[in-house]
Amino acid sequence: MVMENNQSFKEKLINKGYKVTNQREIILDVIRKNEGKHLDTEEIYDLVKVSLPGVGIATVYRTLALLEEMDIINKIDLGAGRWKYEIDRNGESHKHHHLICSVCGEVTEVEEDFLERLEDLISSKYDFLINDHSLKFYGCCSKCKSK
């Protein structure tokens, strides 16, 4: 199968003493080719099975944990016990927020980050050192509104 732009992934694996396997390449490929779709573990598993019918879900869980540890993907907490995976863009994952449609479940990214001043204010008022934040808006997306 054809892989694109996974040279650094292979190198990272080798550098850490890990092995380059079909499963790992296909799982990362599925995440890359579905960027923006905010796949969860089960959805990734289903897509990987298309190329690799015999794959076990344990391998998917283990590979997602590995990719996260290697800072290749981020596990995004959508709240309500839901998670999604997305490609890490140089540690800038916290620099955007999510719009979560309560009707269809669609997740849209809001590229801006508006919270710096608010962080400063809270940080001093509550004497709390802020490392990260998570901001989600729940409601109804434009597609669902028009129905």
Place this chain on the structure above:
Amino acid sequence: MVMENNQSFKEKLINKGYKVTNQREIILDVIRKNEGKHLDTEEIYDLVKVSLPGVGIATVYRTLALLEEMDIINKIDLGAGRWKYEIDRNGESHKHHHLICSVCGEVTEVEEDFLERLEDLISSKYDFLINDHSLKFYGCCSKCKSK
């Protein structure tokens, strides 16, 4: 045992054809008496067992779901798969944010709500009708910083 200010709770139960039981009164009492402590299900269970040693955890789960359905408590999503319960204050539960200490797990409430202008901006730019939002800051609380 002495219960305070649960008249409306009893009335609501009766109005809906539910029964007033010791378990239900004690569980609500525990949540009321620990407001601000952000108890999860297991912690509520442990506290209820003090007054009612034989209680089953299924009863706690069922009663929490009932209290939520009756708008007496809110289930607050703290992210990272963690939840807490708090007394419903007339649907104003979304008007505050949470500081979550990554070291000790302490949850502090930030009473202010700063997001109205941001909501307006996002709402028009993304054509997304916002019903609710969730904002969490992760970091290190003052107690843990000083250690």
Place this chain on the structure above:
DNA sequence: ATTCATGCAAATCGTTTGCAACCCA
């Protein structure tokens, strides 16, 4: 007496782990 609620245990769901077989280096 009737009906709903409870406690218990079994079932379920998503995730993790132990282990023998397997495969990449």
Place this chain on the structure above:
DNA sequence: TGGGTTGCAAACGATTTGCATGAAT
């Protein structure tokens, strides 16, 4: 060859459900 990796099944923790018993009305 040898150690990391896989698939499978069992284990796991949190939550839910079925059912007979027990309590509230």
